[in-house]
Amino acid sequence: MPEARAEESAGTPESSGRPRTGADNGTGDRTGTGVGAGAGQGATTGRPRRRQARGEARIAQLLEAAADVFCASGYNGASTNAIAREAGVSPGTLYQFFPNKEAIAIELGEQLMQRWRETYGAAFVISRIELPLDRLLDAVLDPLIAFNCENPAFAVLTHGSEIPGVITQEHDALHATMLTRTEALLAAYLPELPADRVARTAEMSFVLFKAGLDLIMAHEGAEREAYSAELKTVMYRYLEPLVCDTPDRTAERSIDTP
Template sequence: MSEDPKPRRQARGERRIAQLLQAAAAVFCANGYTASSTNAIAREAKVSPGTLYQYFPNKEAIAIELGGRLIHQMRERHGQVFTPRNMTLPLPELIDAVLDPMIEFNCLNPAFLALMHGSDVPGRIAEEHDELHTSLLTQVRELIGARAVPALPDEDLDRISDMTFAVFKGGLALIIAAPEGPVRDAAVAELKKVLFRYLEPVFEGEGSITTAPTPR
């Protein structure tokens, strides 16, 4: 009995899709989503445009597939970071436990941020990114709320959570832009230092709370 060729064809198809998505990630990082083209992606993948169109009808479809996979991976990373065990760690260890996996993911997948900066990024990807952003901010808020002593009023908790998240995003952009090695390592250490000094007064056992009064 001859072997069914379908599994082999499916495996080849998956490898080709992975090849095209890897090429798209490189092109999006180099040019940004808006300035990228299917021809550029095909050249990067070392295939003909016709081969690319066998798998994706246009650049938007490529971005949706790539973005969907990256967002799924990021959600999984969030689940590994915000665990009950990590949430009870002393502040320096907590910062390491949360930041290190997130920084690693973004440095390994710079296309994740590149996809979000184009003016014509597909709406589906933008919506999923916004949902992910909201979910992460909610987790940060819940963590700070659970660890703050004394308990923070909602207005203060919102402000501190927003600031913490903004500092992380700003520092992450600098880290990704830094060359791998000592320069990037120094940027990571600096971000952790900033977050520790900002959150130290808020966390139980790390010092007294020193939140600024709300302007009137």
């Protein structure tokens, strides 16, 4: 993540002391062998040890603006000029903190993925296996759906071939971890189910969730709520027969269906 510089030196990248390491690509982003070029290959760290509060606030402002621009234009259609304009600052001010769009995307992606880890970590809690299936689905799915609805830039920055490779790699690792957590929760909830069946059920459940989430994200308001309810209904009807087949659990489960 690029090191924050004192805002008082705002102006142009050159006046702030940042060397021009590559050519401008016409959108306001710089390309070449500088910090931004290395960022896409995983060389993003040189994470600063200290940042003044004013610099932190400016970075947060720029990342919030970047999230809005990425959602509106996609990663490819976004530019540093558009992000600076959305943030209400000059491109020179932006370049004090980030050398290019890629560096901004990596920083924003890292923050969102950390929050996503915290969200699903709190959702996939083994102690919840004592809940009836409908309430278990509420407890697990509601925070995951809410996170994605509140952070639409997360989907933009974790899908698409043009996304910086370091984000794609981290997202793939998150995907694998979530699948493992899903399998562990199902294994605890359905202890009589053979391991190979648990693995298949976990993967199918995960695919169902992703497909349903796409529909949820494509709608707003009452329709979004309706699709959230539909996703829970689909998940319930898929998993409920497995619960009924488990000797240690009662078959009496209920869910409000639309």
